[in-house]
Amino acid sequence: MHRDCKCILFTEEDIRRRVAELGEEITRDYSSGQLFAIGILKGSVLFFADLVRAIQVPVLMDFMGVSSYQNRSETSGEVRILKDLDFSVEGRDVLIVEDIVDSGYTLRYLCDTLERRGAKSVKVVTFLDKASARRAEVEIAYRGFEVPNAFIVGYGLDYAEQYRNLPYIGILREELYQHA
Ligand code: PRP
Numbered sequence: 537m538h539r540d541c542k543c544i545l546f547t548e549e550d551i552r553r554r555v556a557e558l559g560e561e562i563t564r565d566y567s568s569g570q571l572f573a574i575g576i577l578k579g580s581v582l583f584f585a586d587l588v589r590a591i592q593v594p595v596l597m598d599f600m601g602v603s604s605y606q607n608r609s610e611t612s613g614e615v616r617i618l619k620d621l622d623f624s625v626e627g628r629d630v631l632i633v634e635d636i637v638d639s640g641y642t643l644r645y646l647c648d649t650l651e652r653r654g655a656k657s658v659k660v661v662t663f664l665d666k667a668s669a670r671r672a673e674v675e676i677a678y679r680g681f682e683v684p685n686a687f688i689v690g691y692g693l694d695y696a697e698q699y700r701n702l703p704y705i706g707i708l709r710e711e712l713y714q715h716a
């Protein structure tokens with residue numbers, strides 16, 4: 537598993553430090569109330585678990601499952617809800633928690649949907665931002681790191697459902713997906 541990465545972009549220590557900073561920033565911005573954190577399955581699960589513990593205001597937690605990639609390395613632009621929220625967003629300050637924003641299609645769809653459902657506010661935190669791959673316009677309130685347009689795995693991010701449990705973030709060797 538470790539040999540499949542051609543390099544490490546962010547170590548466990550880099551991740552720990554940046555998550556703590558994001559938690560402090562979010563705590564400051566939401567100091568007057570409760571926050572409704574929505575993790576987008578499955579990639580964001582590791583980041584979500586670390587981030588909520590770094591936030592010092594009450595957090596209501598929920599998850600949404602959406603599909604856009606269908607086991608391929610390129611986005612289709614189509615987004616479907618596979619698992620919806622258990623709680624209503626109406627009147628709540630929503631924070632969408634993503635592992636990575638790539639084309640932006642998933643996030644554009646989620647922001648539009650949650651605003652339409654009556655959220656009081658909708659903001660986004662993403663651990664990684666692949667800004668050079670963006671196709672849809674999205675506003676990101678908090679970002680961990682910007683990453684290059686390469687195949688990134690680890691800390692929740694997968695290739696064909698593998699590598700999510702790598703504790704660091706790395707770039708996958710090209711030969712592993714080029715002929716897939
Ligand atoms: C990834 C990621 C985002 C989305 C970003 O999820 O977690 O939700 O893709 O891509 P976009 O900006 O091009 O829309 P994916 O669909 O791979 O599912 P996963 O989280 O279960 O791995």
